[in-house]
Amino acid sequence: MTAEVTKVYKEHVPSTRLIGKRYSDEHRNAAGSFADRWDEWSVNGWFEEIGKLGALAESEGSSYGIMRMSGYQFEYWIGMLFPEHTEVPVGFDYADLAEGDVGICWLYGNRER
Structure with missing residues (x-):
């Protein structure tokens, strides 16, 4: 994969x-x-499916790859951000995230095939 970091910044999210x-x-x-x-x-259209739930306004309908540690277990999440208490469709997972600062990194590139 060839990728370039195009933007990095800190943002406060609710x-x-x-x-x-x-x-x-x-x-x-x-x-x-x-x-x-x-x-x-992309193949399964999952972003379109959950996007119908009404993404968090501050996220502008963006998709996210989020890395975090849960205890000693590494987690990588792919999904979107929504208002608290949004109902989770069958087949999807969720994590409630507390208000706070997050690091945002934009990547631009293609996978070599």
Whole structure:
């Protein structure tokens, strides 16, 4: 994959609900990335499906790849941000995120095929 970081900044976000799918290290591809999971989202139309729920206004309907630690377990999430208490559709996971500062990084690039 050839990618370029085009923007990095800190942003304050309200309490929100992340709706998407949670992945762990076992979901990485042979190159060690989660790129195949993003392909899966595109092929299955999952962003369009959950986007109908009404994304958090501050997120402008963006999709997110979020890395976090839950105890000692690494988690990689793909999904979108929604207002608190948004109902989660069957087949998706969620994490309620507390208000706080987050680091945002924009990537631009293509996967070499």
